[in-house]
Amino acid sequence: MSEANVCVMGLQWGDEGKGKVVDALAEVSQYVVRYCGGANAGHTVVVGGEKFALHLIPCGVFRPEVINVVGNGVVFDPPVGLEEIDGLRSRGVDVGGQNLRISTAAHVVMPWHKAADTHSEQALGGRKIGTTARGIGPCYADKANRSTAIRVGDLTCGESLREKVRLICDGKNKVFAALYGAEPLDADAIADEYAAYGQRLAPMIANTGAVLRRAVAAGDRVLFEGGQGSMLDVDHGTFPFVTSSSVSACGVPAGAGVPPRAVGTVVGLLKAYTTRVGAGPFPTEQDNDTGAYLRDRGKEYGTTTGRPRRCGWLDLFAARYAAELSGTDEVALALLDVLTGLDELKLCTGYRVGDEIVEDFDPMQLGASEPVYETLPGWSDEIGDCQTFADLPGEAKAYVDRVEAVLDRPVGVISVGPDREQTIVHHTNVRGLG
Numbered sequence: 001m002s003e004a005n006v007c008v009m010g011l012q013w014g015d016e017g018k019g020k021v022v023d024a025l026a027e028v029s030q031y032v033v034r035y036c037g038g039a040n041a042g043h044t045v046v047v048g049g050e051k052f053a054l055h056l057i058p059c060g061v062f063r064p065e066v067i068n069v070v071g072n073g074v075v076f077d078p079p080v081g082l083e084e085i086d087g088l089r090s091r092g093v094d095v096g097g098q099n100l101r102i103s104t105a106a107h108v109v110m111p112w113h114k115a116a117d118t119h120s121e122q123a124l125g126g127r128k129i130g131t132t133a134r135g136i137g138p139c140y141a142d143k144a145n146r147s148t149a150i151r152v153g154d155l156t157c158g159e160s161l162r163e164k165v166r167l168i169c170d171g172k173n174k175v176f177a178a179l180y181g182a183e184p185l186d187a188d189a190i191a192d193e194y195a196a197y198g199q200r201l202a203p204m205i206a207n208t209g210a211v212l213r214r215a216v217a218a219g220d221r222v223l224f225e226g227g228q229g230s231m232l233d234v235d236h237g238t239f240p241f242v243t244s245s246s247v248s249a250c251g252v253p254a255g256a257g258v259p260p261r262a263v264g265t266v267v268g269l270l271k272a273y274t275t276r277v278g279a280g281p282f283p284t285e286q287d288n289d290t291g292a293y294l295r296d297r298g299k300e301y302g303t304t305t306g307r308p309r310r311c312g313w314l315d316l317f318a319a320r321y322a323a324e325l326s327g328t329d330e331v332a333l334a335l336l337d338v339l340t341g342l343d344e345l346k347l348c349t350g351y352r353v354g355d356e357i358v359e360d361f362d363p364m365q366l367g368a369s370e371p372v373y374e375t376l377p378g379w380s381d382e383i384g385d386c387q388t389f390a391d392l393p394g395e396a397k398a399y400v401d402r403v404e405a406v407l408d409r410p411v412g413v414i415s416v417g418p419d420r421e422q423t424i425v426h427h428t429n430v431r432g433l434g
């Protein structure tokens with residue numbers, strides 16, 4: 001069993017069910033770290049039959065002994081983060097300076113970022129990305145731009161925060177008025193509001209890179225919790241229909257401030273079918289009864305936006321690319337129970353462009369690609385009570401076997417329902433999953 005630090009990240013377009021696996025691994029970790037994304041993420045964890053949806057706070061928060069870290073690679077939205085903290089506290093989950101550290105270097109999502117996200121999507125019309133409207137892209141754009149960025153550490157800097165906000169807001173107001181005819185934002189009101197957030201967040205703000213490097217050096221076990229999914233990675237996903245950060249395991253060192261070798265083991269989350277929210281190519285999409293069946297059984301509606309997710313067959317060609325990209329050691333297969341009741345199941349094992357079989361997966365070619373399918377028989381008995389691999393119907397076993405063969409990686413665990421107990425241990429080598 002591997003004791004290494006673990007990165008859990010999605011092999012598809014997000015919503016692979018990472019929350020449950022992160023929660024299980026948190027039990028044997030000292031640190032749980034978010035390294036990418038922001039409040040666009042939605043991680044669902046069921047604890048004691050109660051359902052929690054987390055957007056910014058790492059999933060380790062349900063384990064009192066875990067230190068949760070919001071790394072520098074995250075874009076932090078103070079009102080959303082504080083609302084989440086208050087909501088957790090009101091349900092008896094302790095969150096504060098003792099178990100949550102937010103990086104001074106994480107960038108702050110400001111009101112103009114949300115406004116820009118909405119305005120820009122509206123202006124794009126039919127070419128819109130279908131973002132979560134959480135201001136994610138505009139905030140990362142300002143991070144790259146540097147002079148128009150505000151970081152968490154700035155929130156506690158009093159008058160210098162006000163000066164920065166005034167300067168940036170002045171520029172944003174001119175652009176918004178010219179491009180969208182928008183009303184100006186009130187810089188001083190924003191400065192007051194965000195300084196107040198800074199005061200509340202102050203006990204949790206820290207130099208998290210130093211905290212994590214010390215933890216890694218001391219041999220503490222660190223769990224890196226990916227947001228979104230590899231196919232939404234800004235560099236390696238289906239650009240431009242992606243999010244704006246490095247969400248694959250490749251993003252961990254930069255987004256957490258740890259050396260690359262600190263990421264010991266990579267667990268890739270794979271839903272037993274494919275979903276996507278927002279626009280962009282999706283070769284195995286089933287915009288038909290099958291898609292509706294998957295959406296209905298899988299409750300495929302966005303945790304963050306409530307939008308119905310587009311559903312389709314499992315795309316193993318794309319997943320293999322994502323698995324290779326991050327050096328995935330093993331796969332956690334989620335929501336296998338959702339497939340119950342379908343007569344036959346299709347697995348995409350390759351792509352064709354015209355008559356040519358595609359050799360290397362290329363996210364830039366997706367729009368022109370046709371999936372190549374294998375068809376497997378389905379099963380009809382519910383599998384939510386299956387405790388072991390042997391308990392699964394033969395057809396479900398064959399499906400899992402095929403996933404392992406095509407991905408050329410072991411399926412470590414199989415999730416057959418939302419509860420912690422509804423997890424079948426299969427070929428895992430990761431302590432905490434086995």
Ligand code: IMP
Pocket residue numbers: 013014015040041042129130131132133134135136137227228229232241242243244277278279
């Ligand atoms: P943004 O991250 O809000 O800019 O959205 C960019 C794209 O990523 C859109 O297609 C979103 O639907 C998608 N997206 C962002 N976060 C998530 C997530 O946590 N799960 C699934 N899709 C996401």
